[in-house]
Amino acid sequence: MNLRKMAPVGLRVQGRRAGVWWGERTASRRPLPDFLVVGGQRCGTTSLFRALMAHPQVLRPQLHKGVNYFDLHYDRGEAWYRGHFPVRGTDPRIRVFDASGYYMFHPLAPERIVRDLPDVRVIAMVRDPVERAWSAYKHELARGFEWERSFARALELEDARLEGEVELMRADPGYQSFNHRHHAYRRRGEYARLLAPFVEGLGRDRVLVVESESFFATPQAEYQRIVEFLDLDPFLPESFERYNARPGSGLDPGAAEWLRAHYTPHDEALGTLLGHQPFWRQAAHD
DSSP, X not given: OOHHHHSOHHHHHHHHHHHHHHHXXXXXXXXXXXXXXXXXXXXXXXXXXXXXXXXXXEEOOSSOSOOOTXXXXXXXXXXXXXXXXXXXXXXXXXXXXXXXXXXXTSSSHHHHHHHHOTTOEEEEEEOOHHHHXXXXXXXXXXXXXXXXXXXXXXXXXXXXXXXXXXXXXXXXXXXXXXXXXXXXXXXXXOHHHHHHHHHHHHOGGGEEEEEHHHHHHSHHHHHXXXXXXXXXXXXXXXXXXXXXXXXXXXXXXXXXXXXXXXXXXXXXXXXXXXXXXXXXXXXHHO
C-alpha cells in the first residue's frame, strides 16, 4: 500500500514543495548524480528505472522519478537540483541517479550534462524507431497532447510544428516548447545523432546503449551488463516487469515503410556506435 498516493493531492503538492525547500537549503550535504538515464522516450526507461531501484546500492531522487533539471528546470540552479537527492551516507559504493526521457532529445541538455557532470555515466535505451514513433504518437494522443487522428498526418506536420523551436530554446533557455516535447515522432528515433554529444563530451566508455528489445528478451543478461557498467555489486531483481507498454497493432503500412526508409542511414550510424546491427535490423534480415 502506497500511503503517499492515498494522501489528498493538495497535501502531496505541499509536501513536495516543503521537501524541495528543505533539500535546497541542505544542498551542500547532497550529491549530484553518479549516473543518468537519458531516454529515449517510449523505449522502456520506466521498466529500467524500476529495475535499477531494486539494486541495494542505487538511490533515486526523493520526490519524483526524474527531476527534469537539465531539460526543463535548468534555470533553477544546482542547489535546487541537489535538493531532490538524498543526503549521501558514508558508504562509497552507493550510486545516485536521475532519469528523464527528454534528456537525450532536448537540444541543450547534453551540453549542460557534459559541462556540469564531466564524470557522470550515461545509460540510453533505444528501440526500433518505427515502433517507438508509433508508440509515442498513441501515448500523446491518449494524453490529449496530440489531436491529429492520423499518424501519417502527424508525421507530415512534424517539420512545420517544430520549425524554429530549437532556435527559440537556444535563445531563451527558460523557454519550453510544447511541440518539441510532444510532437517529435520521427526525430526522436535518430539515435546516433542524439547520442553523439554524450559520446563526444564524456567518452565512449561512459555511455552505455541498451537496446530495448534485448533488455526485455534477456533481462538478466542486460541487467548484469548495466550493473558492471555502473561498477555495482552483482545483483538481480526478483522479477523484471514491463511498464507503460502500449499495444503495437494498427500501424499504417505506408507510414511504417516511409519511416523505415528514413531511418536506414540513422540505424547504420547507430550500428557503428554499437559495434553490431541494431536488434530490429537483425530481426528484419532473419
